[in-house]
Amino acid sequence: MARLVMKFGGTSVADVARIHAVAERVAATVAQGQAVAVVVSAMARVTNELVALTRSVAPLHDAREYDAVAATGEQVSAALLAMALQSLGISARSWLGWQIPIRTSGAHGSARIQRIDTRELETRLARGEVPVVAGFQGLGPRGRITTLGRGGSDTTAVALAAVLGAERCDIYTDVDGVYTADPRIVPGARKLDKVTFEEMMELASSGAKVLQIRSVELAMNYRVRVQVLSSFGDAPGTLIVDEGEIVEKQVVSGIASSREEARITVLGVPEGVRAAARVFGPLADANINVDMIALTLGPDGRSASVTFTVPRNELALTLHTLEGARRAIGFEAMEHDASVAKISVIGVGMRSHAGVASRMFKALAQKGIAVAAVSTSEVKISALIPEAYLELAVRSLHTAYGLDAAAT
Ligand code: ASP
Numbered sequence: 041m042a043r044l045v046m047k048f049g050g051t052s053v054a055d056v057a058r059i060h061a062v063a064e065r066v067a068a069t070v071a072q073g074q075a076v077a078v079v080v081s082a083m084a085r086v087t088n089e090l091v092a093l094t095r096s097v098a099p100l101h102d103a104r105e106y107d108a109v110a111a112t113g114e115q116v117s118a119a120l121l122a123m124a125l126q127s128l129g130i131s132a133r134s135w136l137g138w139q140i141p142i143r144t145s146g147a148h149g150s151a152r153i154q155r156i157d158t159r160e161l162e163t164r165l166a167r168g169e170v171p172v173v174a175g176f177q178g179l180g181p182r183g184r185i186t187t188l189g190r191g192g193s194d195t196t197a198v199a200l201a202a203v204l205g206a207e208r209c210d211i212y213t214d215v216d217g218v219y220t221a222d223p224r225i226v227p228g229a230r231k232l233d234k235v236t237f238e239e240m241m242e243l244a245s246s247g248a249k250v251l252q253i254r255s256v257e258l259a260m261n262y263r264v265r266v267q268v269l270s271s272f273g274d275a276p277g278t279l280i281v282d283e284g285e286i287v288e289k290q291v292v293s294g295i296a297s298s299r300e301e302a303r304i305t306v307l308g309v310p311e312g313v314r315a316a317a318r319v320f321g322p323l324a325d326a327n328i329n330v331d332m333i334a335l336t337l338g339p340d341g342r343s344a345s346v347t348f349t350v351p352r353n354e355l356a357l358t359l360h361t362l363e364g365a366r367r368a369i370g371f372e373a374m375e376h377d378a379s380v381a382k383i384s385v386i387g388v389g390m391r392s393h394a395g396v397a398s399r400m401f402k403a404l405a406q407k408g409i410a411v412a413a414v415s416t417s418e419v420k421i422s423a424l425i426p427e428a429y430l431e432l433a434v435r436s437l438h439t440a441y442g443l444d445a446a447a448t
């Protein structure tokens with residue numbers, strides 16, 4: 041019997057009517073002869089409220105207790121969905137992380153799944169029962185409840201699909217798939233039928249918020265086919281699959297954008313050739329994640345200026361760290377800008393096509409958009425631009441790479 045993992049996000053289980061609708065969908069899939077395991081998120085907004093509660097009681101709370109609070113949202117939605125399924129005559133049972141158990145690391149608040157005991161689930165699936173698993177949570181090494189980081193039920197679902205050998209992991213959400221660009225920015229953006237694991241990985245880490253990054257990483261490593269689709273309709277969504285499954289590869293599949301960056305420029309760093317090492321050493325020690333980098337060597341090579349980006353919410357910490365290391369680094373001045381944005385052009389086809397970067401810079405230059413830093417991977421080119429130009433840049437690039445939907 042083919043196995044399927046069906047995961048429903050917060051908006052899909054937002055209220056009782058939605059939960060019944062989800063139950064109907066699961067029942068219809070079971071009726072087609074599939075063995076189904078379900079994973080749910082907490083009902084919409086519930087996790088935010090729980091997190092706010094922990095903050096209001098103690099801003100610097102203990103991470104173990106944070107997890108104990110945050111994990112409760114999924115307990116409610118899983119049990120309610122199991123009831124709704126039962127009312128349709130489906131044999132269903134809810135499962136919390138510790139009951140399976142889903143073993144995780146002890147990193148409370150962002151734990152990693154390490155092992156899933158499938159024995160009980162296998163027995164129940166074989167009997168035709170539908171397990172409804174609470175996403176986002178697990179059991180840490182010391183017997184305490186852990187959570188996997190915000191958006192973590194995606195990761196629960198993919199992990200479960202991997203260990204159960206499911207044919208696919210369907211992730212039901214409030215968008216009907218992965219688009220060539222954010223449709224709120226580009227009205228002519230198109231839904232992609234298929235996208236590769238690698239492209240999805242870059243999209244997720246470049247600002248597209250459809251899936252938790254870790255879930256894509258897991259899907260890529262364990263070759264789990266994932267489908268992102270809407271629970272508000274019946275249209276097929278976007279399949280995230282191995283490159284081999286995609287016949288016609290696009291040079292560029294999508295444009296992503298992120299406002300979560302801040303730029304810092306450190307001026308007059310001595311010893312030009314060693315400037316980067318001088319600046320990034322103290323940042324690494326402070327666990328600050330540097331993303332894009334640009335280096336400008338002074339004419340005599342004796343000094344350099346170093347431009348880089350960090351997550352916007354780490355800007356203050358970064359400035360503080362640099363100020364503290366000012367003497368050791370020996371820089372003359374530094375400046376920063378929190379109103380920057382990163383735009384990324386993504387596509388596996390760029391591995392074998394030349395001119396992708398030049399087209400990007402030409403399109404940006406034509407609109408008079410200045411690029412302060414660049415970073416690339418095999419399948420991605422990112423540029424740092426002023427935030428005010430984000431929309432214009434995304435639209436221009438969408439057109440420049442021929443991604444606009446054909447007028448009909
Ligand atoms: N309920 C959790 C959150 O809001 C996990 C999830 O939705 O995936 O982050």
Ligand code: MG
Nearest residue numbers: 049191194250
């Ligand atoms: Mg989510």
